[in-house]
Amino acid sequence: MLLEVDHVSKAFGGVRAVADCSFAVQEGTITALIGPNGAGKTTAFNLISGILTPDSGRIKFAGNDITGLRPHKIARLGVGRTFQITRELGDLTVLENMVVGTARGTFRELLGRRVLAREEQQAMELLDFVGIARLADQKAKTLSYGQRKLLEFASVLMSRPRLVLLDEPAGGVNPALLDRIVDRIRTLNQTGITFLIVEHNMDMVMNLSDEVVVMAHGEVITQGPPTRIRSDDRVLDAYLGRV
Amino acid sequence: MTAPTDTTGVPARPRRRSSRGVVLGVVLLVAIALPFFRGLPAYNYVLQLGIVLFMWIAMTSSWNIVGGFAGYISLGHNVFYGIGGYLSGLLLVYAGWSPFATAVLAGLFCLALGVGFGLVTFRAHGPAFIISTIALLLMVTIFFDNWEFVGGSNGISMPLPPFPVEWIKVPFYYAMLVSAVGSVYLAYRIAHSKFGLGLRALAQDETKAEVAGIDTRRFKIAAFALSAFFVGVVGAVWAYSLSYLRPTIFFIIGVAANMVLMAIIGGRGTVAGPVVGAIVLIAVNELSVVLFGASELNIVVTGVILLGVLLFFPLGIVGTLREHGKLPAILDWD
Numbered sequence: 014m015l016l017e018v019d020h021v022s023k024a025f026g027g028v029r030a031v032a033d034c035s036f037a038v039q040e041g042t043i044t045a046l047i048g049p050n051g052a053g054k055t056t057a058f059n060l061i062s063g064i065l066t067p068d069s070g071r072i073k074f075a076g077n078d079i080t081g082l083r084p085h086k087i088a089r090l091g092v093g094r095t096f097q098i099t100r101e102l103g104d105l106t107v108l109e110n111m112v113v114g115t116a117r118g119t120f121r122e123l124l125g126r127r128v129l130a131r132e133e134q135q136a137m138e139l140l141d142f143v144g145i146a147r148l149a150d151q152k153a154k155t156l157s158y159g160q161r162k163l164l165e166f167a168s169v170l171m172s173r174p175r176l177v178l179l180d181e182p183a184g185g186v187n188p189a190l191l192d193r194i195v196d197r198i199r200t201l202n203q204t205g206i207t208f209l210i211v212e213h214n215m216d217m218v219m220n221l222s223d224e225v226v227v228m229a230h231g232e233v234i235t236q237g238p239p240t241r242i243r244s245d246d247r248v249l250d251a252y253l254g255r256v
Numbered sequence: 257m258t259a260p261t262d263t264t265g266v267p268a269r270p271r272r273r274s275s276r277g278v279v280l281g282v283v284l285l286v287a288i289a290l291p292f293f294r295g296l297p298a299y300n301y302v303l304q305l306g307i308v309l310f311m312w313i314a315m316t317s318s319w320n321i322v323g324g325f326a327g328y329i330s331l332g333h334n335v336f337y338g339i340g341g342y343l344s345g346l347l348l349v350y351a352g353w354s355p356f357a358t359a360v361l362a363g364l365f366c367l368a369l370g371v372g373f374g375l376v377t378f379r380a381h382g383p384a385f386i387i388s389t390i391a392l393l394l395m396v397t398i399f400f401d402n403w404e405f406v407g408g409s410n411g412i413s414m415p416l417p418p419f420p421v422e423w424i425k426v427p428f429y430y431a432m433l434v435s436a437v438g439s440v441y442l443a444y445r446i447a448h449s450k451f452g453l454g455l456r457a458l459a460q461d462e463t464k465a466e467v468a469g470i471d472t473r474r475f476k477i478a479a480f481a482l483s484a485f486f487v488g489v490v491g492a493v494w495a496y497s498l499s500y501l502r503p504t505i506f507f508i509i510g511v512a513a514n515m516v517l518m519a520i521i522g523g524r525g526t527v528a529g530p531v532v533g534a535i536v537l538i539a540v541n542e543l544s545v546v547l548f549g550a551s552e553l554n555i556v557v558t559g560v561i562l563l564g565v566l567l568f569f570p571l572g573i574v575g576t577l578r579e580h581g582k583l584p585a586i587l588d589w590d
Contacts, residue, residue, distance in 0.1 A: 062467055083473075084466035100464040102457050109453060114468035116454030116475075123451040172469055 014073075015040040015176055015207050016061065021070030022231075023056055030056040032231035034070070038176070038224075043198065043208040045218040045239075048228035049252055054211045055097060057228070058178050061209075062094045063087040075175065089117065093174035097181045097211070099161040101168075103154030107145065110153050111136035111168050132171075139167045143197060159190045166194065176207045183214040195221055219243065227251065276586045287433055291426045303425040309538050310432035311494055312518060314486045316530035317439040319515040321483035324525035325443075325452055326476055327459030328378075331512045332389035333487060335373075335396045336366040338506030340488030341495030342406060345414050348496070356431060359492035366488030370481030378476045381462070390509070397507040411502025414495070431493045439486040440531060446482070447527050447590055455479055456525070517558070521565045523572030527589035532573050536561070 016038040023031040031053040038044045046054050059065040061072055063084035072080045079087050102110050112132045116123065128136075140146040143163040148156065156164060162182065169177055182198070183191050195217060198208060212218050218225065218239065225242040227235050229251035235242065242248055287306070296302055315337065323329050340362035344355035355362075377388045401409040417424060446452040458465040458472045466472050495501055514537070522533025540561050544554035569576035577583040578590070 064463055064467065083471075084463070085469050085471045088467055088469035094467055096464070100461050102460045102464065104460060105453075105456060109456075113453055113457045113465065114470065116450040116457070116470050118450075123454075124445065124449045127448055127450060127453050168468070 014038065015075055016209065017071075017073040018057070018061065019071045019073065021057075021060055021067045021072060023060055023065060023067050029231050031060065031067075034228070034231065034233050036226045036233050036236055038207060038209050040175075040207050041202075041205060042223040043202050043210065043221055044224040044226060045222035046209060046211045046226045046228065047213070047215075047218055048234075051230070052228040052251075053231040054228055055180060056231075058094060058180055058211060061087075062092060062178060085117070088114065088172065088174075091172075091175035092178065093169035093172060093176070094178035095165045095169050095180055095182065097184060099158075099165045101153040101156070101161050101164055103152060105153055106150050107140065107153055107156070107164055108133065108136055108149040110164060111140065111171055114168070114172050136167075136171060139170050140164075143167045144193065159186055162186055162190070162194070166197070170201070170206075174206065176209065177201075179208060179210045179212075181211055181213065183212055183217050191217065276588070279586050284437070291429055294422075300425060303429050305538070305542065307425065307428050307432045307497065309534060310429075310436035311490045312514070312534040312538060313531050314432065314435040314439040314490045316515045316518040316522070316534050317436070317443050317527075318483045318486045319512075320519050320524065320526075320530045321443055321446060321455075322476075322479045323483075323516065324519055324529070325446065325455040325459065326479040327455075327525070328476065328480075329386050329516065330389040330480070330483075331386055331509060331516065332391075332393035332396075333483070333515055334506055334508075334511035335393055336369065336484040336487040337491035337494075337511060338396065338400065338503070339369065340366050340491030341506055342400070342501055343488075344492030345412070345495045345501045346406060348414050349412065355492045355496035356427060359431065359489045362492040363485040363489035366484040366491075367481045370484035371477055374477035374480035378473060378480070389512075393507060393509060393512065397503055400503045400507060406501065409503055411500055411505075414499045414501065416499050417496060425497075428493060428497045432490060435486050435490045435493065438489075440527065442482065442486070443530070444527050444589055446479075451475065451478070459525070517562060520572055521562060521569075523569075523574030523576070523578075526572065526574040526578065528587040529572050529574040532587065536573070 014037040018034060018036050021031060021034045022029065034053065034057060046057065048054055056065065060067050063079070063082050063086070066081050071078055074087070074090055074092060077090065079090065102113065105113065108128065112128050115132055137146055137149060140149055143166055145160055145163050148160065153161070153164060166182060182194050186194065198221065202208060210222065222239055225237065225239050226233055227242060227248050234247050234251060235245055290306065291303060319330065319333050343362045343365055344358045347353045347358045348355055373392060377385060377392065380388045400406065406412050417427070419427060454465065454470045454475050457468065457470060458475060462472050491506065498505065518533035518537050519530050520533070521536055522531065523529025537558065540557055541554045544557040548554070565573065571579055574583060574587055578588065
């Protein structure tokens with residue numbers, strides 16, 4: 014297993030956002046994390062990427078215990094993530110947004126050039142891959158919503174992550190763009206990158222993912238292949254509110 | 257850097273060049289040559305003006321590393337100014353070492369202190385951070401006000417510099433010039449490095465910067481420490497030029513406020529901004545003293561200037577001009 018979430022809980026005040034949550038993501042798969050609003054999906058992402066620290070439970074990535082590590086450490090181990098509401102750095106150019114994660118390493122590297130030639134090459138290829146290479150020198154705040162989604166998606170790939178967490182990549186995106194994103198996710202998955210995707214678009218979830226994890230009120234209620242999840246009563250209950 | 261080749265299907269992007277190096281070199285040469293022209297009218301005034309201007313360029317440019325690039329406003333930055341001054345001054349009084357030699361030591365000491373202070377103050381964010389730097393300033397002030405060994409609030413006088421009186425300003429002028437050039441160069445190098453890119457990233461969105469793989473805590477502390485270095489250096493030089501150490505010279509919040517003011521007027525987070533801000537504010541101060549005499553009207557004029565800048569140049573002079581693509585190439589150092 015590439016990612017193992019093991020009995021993780023997180024409460025905010027009295028609200029148990031994630032309660033005794035356990036699931037696993039197998040290397041090389043596209044796994045969807047679904048559930049109604051407030052189910053704890055984004056909190057789970059924040060716990061995995063280190064923005065939040067679990068109250069209890071362990072999280073393992075590629076065999077390493079990453080529980081409580083700071084986000085940059087987890088990122089450097091090979092976990093990339095995007096945000097539901099894009100968080101591009103508006104005053105930086107698109108290209109700078111792409112290479113910002115390279116600001117790490119030795120003293121000498123940190124005082125070296127802002128953008129190395131090979132990084133620029135890689136960034137331009139990725140921007141080309143998602144179709145916004147021509148915007149490279151524009152400030153990120155001048156981008157449209159869809160372009161920001163694409164930038165966020167492309168920038169997370171810069172560090173060659175093993176696992177990519179996508180928080181609602183299809184949210185608010187037009188159908189043509191959605192097709193492009195789905196196609197890019199598939200292409201990348203074939204090169205060996207594992208995906209964990211939070212998504213509300215059920216068509217996308219069902220035809221893209223190998224495995225689906227369903228959360229409701231902070232707990233994982235079931236996990237399985239999409240065909241089984243589609244006909245699982247508990248999933249319908251969770252979404253439709255039947256008890 | 258080589259432009260990406262067309263073989264990848266990625267469009268090559270044009271790059272801009274300018275000859276600003278020549279102009280800036282000439283300006284620097286004039287500044288270096290100035291003390292040799294003894295026949296200048298108001299020679300001592302011109303040199304004193306240079307000393308003050310270079311000092312403020314060094315301080316504002318240093319402040320800008322943490323206050324501009326990293327976006328953490330420090331209102332206690334003059335603690336390094338004072339501690340640098342006291343350290344060098346006391347080494348002169350008690351050991352006889354010249355502050356011109358120990359100024360670098362004072363800078364390094366402030367750098368180390370910056371790491372220590374940074375470890376504590378960067379636990380806070382936003383307004384809480386600003387308050388914590390004010391608290392730092394107040395604590396240091398109380399400490400020096402009550403430290404009898406250094407004269408407490410009365411201060412302590414230092415031996416006068418052993419130079420002939422007609423040349424007395426020259427070494428101070430050069431020391432401040434070196435500090436100003438050094439601090440601007442430091443800011444320039446940071447702005448053009450991965451470290452600077454990381455600082456600008458965390459200034460905008462710290463969580464995003466962390467998730468992208470940047471060790472934001474270490475970056476902030478490093479920025480704070482680097483921004484303390486030249487403030488300590490010029491503190492040491494300034495103390496020697498006054499030949500007197502007293503808490504109220506260094507540890508009043510107005511000193512830190514001036515750094516912030518100059519940075520905001522010139523353009524916070526730009527390399528040239530602190531230089532422009534220092535020149536504008538000092539020019540305005542001098543002019544109003546010439547026009548209105550030794551009244552406090554210069555403070556009113558400063559306020560009006562700040563108001564005007566904030567209304568018409570919300571990102572500071574350099575920042576706003578650049579935003580509109582109207583910044584002269586000679587000032588485009590970013």
